[in-house]
Amino acid sequence: MIRRLTLVLALILALAVAGGSSALGAGALDVAPGDIDFGRVALGDTKTKADSLTNNSGADVDIVSIAVTGGGFDKAGDDCPGTLSGGAGCTVSVSYSPTSTGGDTGTLTIDEGAAGTDTFTLSGTGVAHRFLFTNPPASADFADTAVGDTSGSKQISVTNNTDYPDNPNVHLGGSNPGDINESDNCGSSVSSECTATVSFQPNSHGAKSTNPLIDDASYSFTGTAVQPVDVTPL
Numbered sequence: 001m002i003r004r005l006t007l008v009l010a011l012i013l014a015l016a017v018a019g020g021s022s023a024l025g026a027g028a029l030d031v032a033p034g035d036i037d038f039g040r041v042a043l044g045d046t047k048t049k050a051d052s053l054t055n056n057s058g059a060d061v062d063i064v065s066i067a068v069t070g071g072g073f074d075k076a077g078d079d080c081p082g083t084l085s086g087g088a089g090c091t092v093s094v095s096y097s098p099t100s101t102g103g104d105t106g107t108l109t110i111d112e113g114a115a116g117t118d119t120f121t122l123s124g125t126g127v128a129h130r131f132l133f134t135n136p137p138a139s140a141d142f143a144d145t146a147v148g149d150t151s152g153s154k155q156i157s158v159t160n161n162t163d164y165p166d167n168p169n170v171h172l173g174g175s176n177p178g179d180i181n182e183s184d185n186c187g188s189s190v191s192s193e194c195t196a197t198v199s200f201q202p203n204s205h206g207a208k209s210t211n212p213l214i215d216d217a218s219y220s221f222t223g224t225a226v227q228p229v230d231v232t233p234l
Helices: 002-022
Strands: 030-032 036-042 047-054 065-069 073-078 089-096 102-111 117-127 131-134 154-160 171-173 180-184 193-200 206-214 221-226
Touching: 036 047, 036 089, 065 073, 089 102, 089 117, 131 206, 171 180, 180 206, 193 206, 193 221
Parallel strands: 036 117
Antiparallel strands: 030 047, 047 089, 065 102, 073 089, 102 117, 131 154, 154 193, 171 206, 180 193, 206 221
């Protein structure tokens, strides 16, 4: 009796190691990766990830329903038949569209009829901005600069605030965008960070302010344009 119990426990352990997160669940399907973490997603964006379902049970398995619950989460689609034959597989896609900042949790439930039910955790975090300005210069104010001249440059980092690459689309706004030069090495797919370089090149005298923009985040640079000094030889 003890030997038989030992063999049964060994078989269960072997199936758990081979089958992944669903092997010891109530269902008969192997589901990978199972739990889905969407990471940091910006408000207004939608990200989709998938679970793969495989029938390694050796018998047909009914798929009665596939449901997604939880704020921000939705089932994006699936190609699973009503009955999944032995050795066959299908895919379930889940989307995440955060509606507020902070963490969200949900559940993916796969009802396999007589074979049982598998339940997996969905998680994600909503953030306000795709990108943020970081590592600002010691001073955002340019030294007085003569009309027609160009100041020294200042740099600021553009940091991805999500867990997926995107285009920060750095551009100028504010009151006097025509008085500031901006260049950057960001490109269309930034996964970590890039650098924006600005300089002051006033077209008329007076106080100026300009805001480099990314999404709806901004950083203000200021400067004062003075009249050039004419030097007349004696």
